[in-house]
Amino acid sequence: MTTRYIGCISAKGGVGKTTTTINLAAALTYFGKNVTILDANLTTPNVGIYLGNPIAPITLHDVLRGKHDIKEAVFSHKSGLKAVLASISLKDAKKVDTTKLAKAIYGLEGTADIVLVDGAAGLGKEPQSAIKAVEEVIIVTNPEMPAVTDALKTIKLCKEMGKQVLGVVVTKTNSKNADMSLKDIENLLETNIIGVIPEDRAIKFSQANKETVVHSHPKSAAAVQYKHLAADMLGMSYHESVETNDGFVNFVMKYLGFKD
Numbered sequence: 455m456t457t458r459y460i461g462c463i464s465a466k467g468g469v470g471k472t473t474t475t476i477n478l479a480a481a482l483t484y485f486g487k488n489v490t491i492l493d494a495n496l497t498t499p500n501v502g503i504y505l506g507n508p509i510a511p512i513t514l515h516d517v518l519r520g521k522h523d524i525k526e527a528v529f530s531h532k533s534g535l536k537a538v539l540a541s542i543s544l545k546d547a548k549k550v551d552t553t554k555l556a557k558a559i560y561g562l563e564g565t566a567d568i569v570l571v572d573g574a575a576g577l578g579k580e581p582q583s584a585i586k587a588v589e590e591v592i593i594v595t596n597p598e599m600p601a602v603t604d605a606l607k608t609i610k611l612c613k614e615m616g617k618q619v620l621g622v623v624v625t626k627t628n629s630k631n632a633d634m635s636l637k638d639i640e641n642l643l644e645t646n647i648i649g650v651i652p653e654d655r656a657i658k659f660s661q662a663n664k665e666t667v668v669h670s671h672p673k674s675a676a677a678v679q680y681k682h683l684a685a686d687m688l689g690m691s692y693h694e695s696v697e698t699n700d701g702f703v704n705f706v707m708k709y710l711g712f713k714d
Contacts, residue, residue, distance in 0.1 A: 458568045459559065460620070461494075461588035463612065464595060465604035467575035470625035471594040472500045473657060474649075475572040477676070478592075479535055480668035481684035482568060485692075490528060490566040491537040492559060494584035495574040497547040499540035505531050506664025513541040517561075518554045524561035533669045536566070552583035559587045577611055585611070590618045593645070596626050597633035606643055621648030623683065628653045649683035651676050 462475040472495075479489045493501035493514065502508045512527040517538075527538045541547070562569050573584030585591065591612045595605035605622065612619055622645050627633065640647050656674035660667040668677045678694050685692035 459588040461571040461591045463573045465608045466601045469596045477680040480666035481680040487567045489568045492571045493540040496550045502539040510539040515541040515546040555583045556587035593622045621646045623649035625651040
């Protein structure tokens, strides 16, 4: 089994990068792929918190210290997702050696079809260690100028580091807000938008239940869009209606070519 290493990357915090990582993983799993999430946010990790397991018996920090093999750190979620979780301890955050991340991650070779890496926000040493450790990246942003500007910097950095940019995922979109248009975002970034995730209360409910929205609300607008993104990445055809007739959702699906 050849493993793909894909980073979900954003210079700006709070854009939904971790939400996208775990839900994209769930969507890829929905289509039969063996996926492992790796929380490479070594100072402020959230994957374990989102999945209801903030304190793992063996963490990525233990692996980076040489105490355990990374295969021993794989945590199985009740939904079927697999993840390597980082430690939430401030003590561990202060002592972590980010230079060992790439070598540690490649210890998962052959254990999964795809390793999705949730990188830390920013463009400094820690976020760059996650970018260095993967082969492909997905840029996550919001339809707001500060976030899009940071996304542009991130894309340039990833390309300078020789990484393949698969495209941009725009999250928290709402037709009622004065946001940048999708076409303006695409033109500014000179990169294809491969996913558009609307603001959706189902995401909040799924997070409260320590679930992915793909599992807890499979026909919600957000879940359907994550599944469309996963299907597109895999070169598969996928059609599913959502529970709402919201005009924005119809617009997004038409924009991405899912509806006539």
